[in-house]
Amino acid sequence: MNDFEKLWRNKIIHHTKIVTNNKLKNEIKKIEDLNPVSYSNKIINVLKDNTDDTHIKEIFESSACHLPHIKLERAKSVYKKTKSIVEARNQLEKEFIVDIKFYKDLNDNQLEFIIKNGWGLAGVYKDGKIIATKVPSQFHEYFETNNTLKKKYFYCHCPRVKKLLLNKDVDFDSIYCHCGGGFYKDVWEYITDSNVSIRIISNLFKGDNLCQFEISFK
Template sequence: MDKIGFLDYLKKKGLDGEAARRQLAIADHLDTMMSARNVAKGSGCGSRAARSLIDALVQSGEDSVDNILAILRYGYFVRNDEVYVEALTYLDGVEAMDNLYARLGRIAGEGVRDRIFSKIGPVTPGTDLKARSAAMRTVIGEVLSGLDKDRLDELFASSFRDLDDSHYSSEAGLLAGSNGVDGYIEAKKSEFIGDLKSCMDEGRLFFGQEITPAVMELVTSDPEMAFGRREGGSVYVTKIPFRADMWLKEKDPLKRRYLYCHCPWARESILSEEGTVPSEFCRCSAGFHKKPWEAALGRLVGCDVLESVLAGDDRCRFRIHID
């Protein structure tokens, strides 16, 4: 491993000397594990090594976001997609449970919140996804049985993801410079499809998944999948599958639903004998899809979950109310 190069990479990410050295130590440990195994990329060795190290960090109480981020950055730096994707799996949406905890306390009161969360054990960044899904299934089940409709609507009014407004700062200008709403939709579609094509042409992952010609055909042939299809005052959006190429090849309906689901807090529950996370939780994803529209229009908009793999449907589909 090029330690000097990795340190330089970390410093370009804005880490100070001490933080960079801590991440280097994690990456160097993983690199030693990988070298000892001496197995070619694509064998699953990278995924197993990353997962083994994360498990060790959990056992020592050191599974912080920064330490898992060091594993992700190592995977990116050495161009090992298996390591990168494994770490990304843990980091993607890691903030959702903490945000749910805080919002539930504000809306229902700390006493109600604490009673609900007392029913699950500790959930940390390195908690495996099956345990995360089990915890979320319990929490959402308790929330649905304990809160009235008004408080549920307030709780699920926006995503539990950290969706920084600065990330959407260009949306209003893009809408203003487009030929109305339809022009804005076409501009966003073109941007999304262009990103996918670049990933395919350059052999890069798109948020952890491989983009193949079959995936490109899937997205471009569905008018709702790239950014949405307007019908009157509504925009209909169908989510791209989480692992689209694998989903296209899979025949088993249950496994297809599993491969479709993006949510790291719910996906594993689809295969669980204990049942899925209640599909009401998909309103978190609705909040994600309506966020660009709220930034573009400068006001809050509503979004309905029309179909959801957690509810047993074959896809996830939403209706955003823009009028």
């Protein structure tokens, strides 16, 4: 088991205790399965047998990978001064453009495509909410293939379960992907210093071609 997997499992156990109770945490802790996919299925089944979907979503959102907060400081500063989600989003997009072009080795046309379609960290602002659509994890491979299943595989950001997407009849509970939504939850809660809520709009494991989240502010 690699370090990433160990860390993720520890986060799930920890947040199960925080969100629910010590008894359920211990039930999750008992699960022993080295395979990330079957382990995920087992914890989802145990959680569903013992608590409601609202708590399960919170556990997964709390166990997400996070962007280093140092990359959010300018957007946070803009929000502190203006109290404007729009202005903070605009600042976030400026920095995202610089980072993603270097990180993904994009040309100008590829970068323009991402921004035009509202993909990436900053998302788009609509009716008081942010609509965030993930950029393909393996960007160049995603656009080089015409195979639908491979496209989904190259799009997915989760190394734990993405191989499932190579199967035509994939059967996996998309509640798991609140973990991916937790990435955006952390971004905007840090920027605004207040709670936000996440709703999955589209999801690869529900048969969609993109992973898209709605971030609502309270």
